[in-house]
Amino acid sequence: MLDKSALTSRTVRLHKRDNLIVAVDPLNPQSVVHDITVRERIPRGHKMAIAPIAPGEPILKFGQVIGFASKPVMPGEWLHEHNIEMHDFSRDYHFAEDAILEPILPFEARATFQGFRRATGKVGTRNYLAILTSVNCSASVARFIAREVERSGLLDEYPNIDGVIPLVHGTGCAMDTRGEGYEILKRTQWGYASNPNMAGVLMVGLGCEVFQIGRWKELYGIQESETFRTMTIQDVGGTKKTVEAGVSAIRDMIPIAARAQRETVPASELMLALQCGGSDGYSGITANPALGAAADLLVRHGGTAILSETPEIYGAEHLLTRRATTREVGEKLVERIAWWEDYTSRNHGEMNNNPSPGNKAGGLTTILEKSLGAAAKGGTTTLNDVYHYAEPVTARGFVFMDTPGYDPVSATGQVAGGANVLCFTTGRGSAYGCKPTPSIKLATNSEIYRRMIDDMDINCGDILDGISIEQKGQEIFESILQVASGQRTKSEELGYGDAEFLPWQVGATM
Incomplete structure (x- = not known):
């Protein structure tokens, strides 16, 4: 504070x-x-x-x-x-010593927002139709389908549908079906398909890739339905025929997606992704602790906050293990730190290759300094669980997901885990947005807020002028509720989000 x-x-x-x-x-x-x-x-x-x-x-x-x-x-x-x-030094993890059972507000006292209640019981903050791809070879076709839907004006009469998004990526083949990379892609695809901000999904493949749609559906017990369809370019008969079939599938989903209406739901249905990028010397002083205060409020109202970016809590992990609800949860976090130390070593890197040149220009010198500021986004409540990348987040309260520090890759994992709203702090001025999950941009200083006013939603620089962390945290929390209810963020107004789907690629490309 x-x-x-x-x-x-x-x-x-x-x-x-x-x-x-x-x-x-x-x-x-x-x-x-x-x-x-x-x-x-x-x-x-x-x-x-x-x-x-x-x-x-x-x-x-x-x-x-x-x-x-x-x-x-x-x-x-x-x-x-x-x-x-930088050099190594010992850190005492003091597992679970600072864990306390925070009181959660009773149901009738919780804040509310206007969300889309899905058949699964989950609640969305947006109402998108998406075109997922099993492999990069079907990426262009997915974009062609989305472009044709947009050109046709099919959505013009359905204002409660936020759009059709082609979520394409650069992998899906030349990979080991038993490797980490395959498992990550499998989880990420299902996480996006089942995210509550999705009203309907079309999955498009080529047909001969390693990531087989049929096998993926079998593993997750996925059935074709009115709001979930799959097809491959080779089976349909080429590019033009697949585009036509894809547009037809989306056309059929539109009236079903349009039935969804916002209703009053408690803030406990929110799952907030916590992100920072383009950090500077103010990040750990203003925006990150203010976002941590907002995360604490959300947890008190029964919601969930996901801290991530494992390389960017390196050196601060001992502060999180103290807050772990059990020793086992704390040890899960330390295990992920050890994995990263081995991963960077195997790839002839080091954990202190972060901060980036921009971070250093903004005042950050070592990864330890950056991590201590980044960890502040997680607030002060008990750490209830630790998840692998893109795993479904099932615990309530404050949790951690193992992701890289690279913002779009990290956020992709969080959204796959179920995040339906996202807050992103920046001091240097990151240009970022996310679909299907709206991203609220928090400026760490007033100068970058003024200079990039079209990109920034909230100025946290006024903390340096005397606004308290608690006041700013309350402002952020209220903004989260408004955005979850449909208020568009600056990045949404600019059209960001189509290109920011970036699953983590781990392992050899063969």
């Missing part, structure tokens, strides 16, 4: 243990801050030492280790890549 009293001369010290401050605005050489003379220019969002730090001593932010001094550092010096390094 940001303490208003900590704001002095447009800098902030986030924890009493910290040996640094963060510059809210640029600091000029020879200016005096906290009785310390600034030795060099400190860019906005970057860090300045406030105590002598010897080589090898830890650099502390949020009261946690974000790296170690690679050379002697004097008070007033800029702290960044030139004098901070």
Whole structure:
């Protein structure tokens, strides 16, 4: 939580243990801050030492280790890549020590929204028809079908249908049917087909690919119905015939999808995906903790919040294991961290290849620093379960899903898990939207909010001007309810979402 009293001369010290401050605005050489003379220019969002730090001593932010001094550092010096390094250090996981049973509001006291109640009992926030593809070889045909539906004006008389979306990807063949990549694609496809924001689904394949539609249907017990159809280009007889058949299938689904009407439902039916991208030095101070406060509110109202991006909680995972409801849940998270350490090693990488160049320009130096800020999106409630990528999320409350840090891949996994609304924080200005799940963009600073006003839904930069984390969390929570009820986000107005379906590709392409 940001303490208003900590704001002095447009800098902030986030924890009493910290040996640094963060510059809210640029600091000029020879200016005096906290009785310390600034030795060099400190860019906005970057860090300045406030105590002598010897080589090898830890650099502390949020009261946690974000790296170690690679050379002697004097008070007033800029702290960044030139004098901070990463190396391994032990972390005590303290499994489940901070887990508490938070009170959930009684049903009659919960907030509500206007959603689409599906036959499965789940509730959607949007009403889409989708064209999924089993393989990249059918991607163009899926797009042709969607384009023909749009040209024909078939949806013009059905305003409660949000659109027809072709969700195409770059895999589906040249893969091992017994490998992780196949399992991930299988889960992702079914997760999207069954997401409550979908009113109907057409699955299009080529016919000879590794990812066989027939086998997939058999594994999940999927039956063809009025709102679920499949076809392959080879069986139908080529591109033109498949496009015609696909348009006909969508035409048949439209009046059925149009029957869905919004009704009042409790906020406990919301499953919120938590995302951050284009992070900067303000992310962990403003938008991420504010989103965490909104997530806590949602959990209190009986809903679910999904934190993800495993490489971006690396170094902060010990804060989550303390909140695990049981030791077993905490150990599931540590197991996924170990998997990532092995995965990056096998591929000749390292966990600290993140932050990105843009993150570093915005003030983030190490993955530990980025992770501590990113984990703040998860709020403060008990961690109830840990899921593999694209697994169906069945637990209520705060949960974690293992995903890469790459935003569209991560969000794809969350939506496959059942997320029906998404919040995305950004400090550098990520251009992102999601279908079928609406994405609310939260700016970490007022400058990027003003500069990219057509992309940003909420400004969290005013936290630096005195708005409390709790106030901003309440604003975000209310916006979630409004968007879930049909209010369009900026990314929806811009038309984002068709190209952001990106299943995680793991394993060899053969």
